[in-house]
Amino acid sequence: xxxxxxxxxxxxxxxxxxxxxxxxxxxxxxxxxxxxxxxxxxxxxxxxxxxxxxxxxxxxxxxxxxxxxxxxxxxxxxxxxxxxxxxxxxxxxxxxxxxxxxxxxxxxxxxxxxxxxxxxxxxxxxxxxxxxxxxxxxxxxxxxxxxxxxxxxxxxxxxxxxxxxxxxxxxxxxxxxxxxxxxxxxxxxxxxxxxxxxxxxxxxxxxxxxxxxxxxxxxxxxxxxxxxxxxxxxxxxxxxxxxxxxxxxxxxxxxxxxxxxxxxxxxxxxxxxxxxxxxxxxxxxxxxxxxxxxxxxxxxxxxxxxxxxxxxxxxxxxxxxxxxxxxxxx
Numbered sequence: 001x002x003x004x005x006x007x008x009x010x011x012x013x014x015x016x017x018x019x020x021x022x023x024x025x026x027x028x029x030x031x032x033x034x035x036x037x038x039x040x041x042x043x044x045x046x047x048x049x050x051x052x053x054x055x056x057x058x059x060x061x062x063x064x065x066x067x068x069x070x071x072x073x074x075x076x077x078x079x080x081x082x083x084x085x086x087x088x089x090x091x092x093x094x095x096x097x098x099x100x101x102x103x104x105x106x107x108x109x110x111x112x113x114x115x116x117x118x119x120x121x122x123x124x125x126x127x128x129x130x131x132x133x134x135x136x137x138x139x140x141x142x143x144x145x146x147x148x149x150x151x152x153x154x155x156x157x158x159x160x161x162x163x164x165x166x167x168x169x170x171x172x173x174x175x176x177x178x179x180x181x182x183x184x185x186x187x188x189x190x191x192x193x194x195x196x197x198x199x200x201x202x203x204x205x206x207x208x209x210x211x212x213x214x215x216x217x218x219x220x221x222x223x224x225x226x227x228x229x230x231x232x233x234x235x236x237x238x239x240x241x242x243x244x245x246x247x248x249x250x251x252x253x254x255x256x257x258x259x260x261x262x263x264x265x266x267x268x269x270x271x272x273x274x275x276x277x278x279x280x281x282x283x284x285x286x287x288x289x290x291x292x293x294x295x296x297x298x299x300x301x302x303x304x305x306x307x308x309x310x311x312x313x314x315x316x317x318x319x320x321x322x323x324x325x326x327x328x329x330x
Contacts, residue, residue, distance in 0.1 A: 030230055031326060034223040035302060036142030036153065036295050037242035037250030039179050041197025042214065044158050044172035044206055048076040048105065049085050049132040052162055057118035057127045064118040066129045071113065074163040075104040077132060087134055095126050102128075105168075136160050136169055139177055139195040141243060141293035143213065143305040143325055144228075145221040151204065152329045154213045154293040155307035155320040156268050170209050174218065176201040178248050182284040185314045193245065193290030212268050212320060212328045213293065213305075228322045229301040234260050234271060241273070241306060243294035245283050250294075253277035257298065263321065266328070268307045270321040286314035295322075 051071055056063040071077075077085055080094035080102050094100070100115045117126035136158060145151045153174075159166040177197040185191035204218035239257050244250040254277040261270055273296065275286045284291075287309040294306045302322050310316040 030323070031146065031228050032225050033144040033146050033228060033302065033326075034221055035226050035242055035297070036144050036151070036223070036293065036305075037244060038142045038221075038223075039139055039177045039193070039195055039244045039248060039290070040142055040153065040203070041137065041175035041177040041195070041201075042140050042153075042158065042172065042206065043135045043137040043175075043199070044169040044209055044214070045086070045135040046076050046165065046168045047086075047170070048078045049088070049091060049134060050160065050163055050165065050168075051075040051077060051104075051130055051132055053131040055129045055131065057120050057129045058122070059118050060121045064129075066115050066118050066127065068115075070115065071102070071104060071130065072106065074165055075106050076165075076168060077102060077104050077130070078110075079103045088132065091128075091130075091132065092125070095128055097126055100128065133162070135172060139179070139193055139197070139290045140214070141291060141306075142218075142221075143293045143295050144302065144322070145218055145223070146329070149204075149217045149219070149221070150215065150329050151218045151221070152213050152215050152293075152305075152325045155305040155325065156213060156292060157211045158209050158214060167209070170206075172206040172209075173199075173202050174204045174206060174216065175199060176203055176248070179244050179246055179290070182245055182288055184285040185288065185309075190309045190311070190314050191285055191288035193284075193288055195290065208328070210328050212266060213325055215329045226297065226300070226302045228326060229298070229303045231263065231270070231321050231323055233301065234298065234303045234321065236260060237298075239273070239296050239298035239303065241275075241291075241294045241296050243291050243306075245280065252297070253280040255296065257296075257303075258316070263324075266324045268320045268324075269318040270304060270324070271319045272316060273306070273319050274316045281315065287317040288314070
């Protein structure tokens, strides 16, 4: 075969491959999904009890320190006397007069300690001098729900501000929630949605807590379907966010996409948006905590979800591109 023909054939083949890759990258995570906007209560646990603080126990003989500096804030208490502890009730049942052998997880390392409980003078119960929490909880917003019940929400990771723990919190549940109103932001902090939920109203699970949102399964969901946009379809200009600021029914509010960032790697900050809707500004002052995950629609497609608010200018915030959330949900 002629060498020139072989070279031309090779070039054409490479161009075809390149075009296939480019086309694939722009539609790889394009789907038709049900739009979110619904507020949900969220609880996520760390597969153990998280130590918030250690303290002395007041006994008839004075103050005693059962931990003796062995346990630290942020430790995850996994077991006491070889019995797993997930609730405060579990802990009370396992702490007895004799010495306690405890297992904790600290920064990914498993540690074992021997502690001697102290008999509290007031309750006459043996205590280890620990303040612990079972989970972190709050209000967030669903971004989308797929046909198989897989959902994405928040667009960022849930973390524990008390202890600084992040990836340790992985699994939990979501619940029906209702928003009673919003607290406006001020110079010291952004505003937040005020809401409530009951653990009797569980509607799904949290299976992944990632830097790009939480993901799991929702038992039942019914909302209008939208196509999702590729990253290169997102344009500077008018758009709308779909969110709930009262009750449990989301509404569309006007925003502008001020800037888009070209991204080849996943990030929770893909675009900058600004709230322009007078009604939403009057109700919330802009973007507030609890609004994270609210889907953004432009030209009839879901382009992303709200993730962060700007400090000092609560009308502006960041949003994640929807393909990154779809990829994280896969």
